[in-house]
Amino acid sequence: MNTGSWTRRMSAAAVSAAALVAMAAPAEAATADGTASAAATKTDYATWQRDCQAVMDQALPYLEQRIAAARPGEKPAVVLDIDNTALETDFGFSYPQPANQPVLAVARYAQEHGVAVFFVTARPGIIYLPTEYNLEHDGYRVSGLYVRGLFDLFKDVAAYKTAQRVDIESKGYTIIANIGNSATDLSGGHAEKTYKLPDYDGQLS
Secondary structure, three states, X not given: OOHHHHHHXXXXXXXXXXXXXXXXXXXXXXOOOOOOOOOOOOOOHHHHXXXXXXXXXXXXXXXXXXXXXXOOOOOEEEEEOOEOOOEXXXXXXXXXXXXXXXXXXXXXXXXXXXXXXXXXXXXXXXXXXXXXXXXXXXXXXXXXXXXXXXXXXXXXXXXXXXXXXXXXXXXXXXXXXXXEOOHHHHOOOOOOOEEEOOOOOOOOX
8 A cells, every 4th residue: 555545535534533432432431441331231351251252262263164175266255344343443542453363363364374364344335534544453354344425324234235235145155154242243154153142132332
C-alpha cells in the first residue's frame, strides 16, 4: 500500500472511529485491568477467554486436517463474525478494539496455510473503514469485509449473513469453517463446519 493511500484510509478511519467505539461500547466502561464491569456482562473476561479457547481448541485440529486434504485448485475460506468473535467488543471501551486472541490464533494459522479469511458482520457500512483498519491493526489479513448497506439494515440478520456467504461461494471459495458467537452468524448453511463461541444467552452482542 502506498503512503498516500494509507494516509487517506487513516483519515477516514479517524473520522468514523468515535461512532465505532460508541456503537460497540458496553453498558459501562471497562475496569482498569481491561475486564468488563458487572453491568456490561455477568460473565468475567477470564471465563469468556477460557470458553472461547475451548471452542477454538476444537476448530484448529479440524482446520489442520481439512487444509491438508484440500483438493488441487480449491480455494478454502474461513468466515468470521466480528463483535465478540474476531474482536473483544463487549470487554472494553477503546479503539482499535483488541483481537479475541483464541480466534486470531486460528485465523493466523488458516492464513499462513493459504486460506482466505472473510468477515461478515451486522455492523453498518458507515464504519467499514475503521472496522477494516481495526482488523488489520490486530493482525488479521482481510480477504473481504461484508458490512450492511442501507437496505440490509431492514433485513433479517441471519438471512443477510447467509446471503454474504453465498456471495463468497459465488467467487469460487469453499467455506470450510464459519465462526461466530450468535445463532444468526451460523444459521443458513453455506459452510462445511460451524463453531459457536459463547454469548451467554445473549449477554454478548
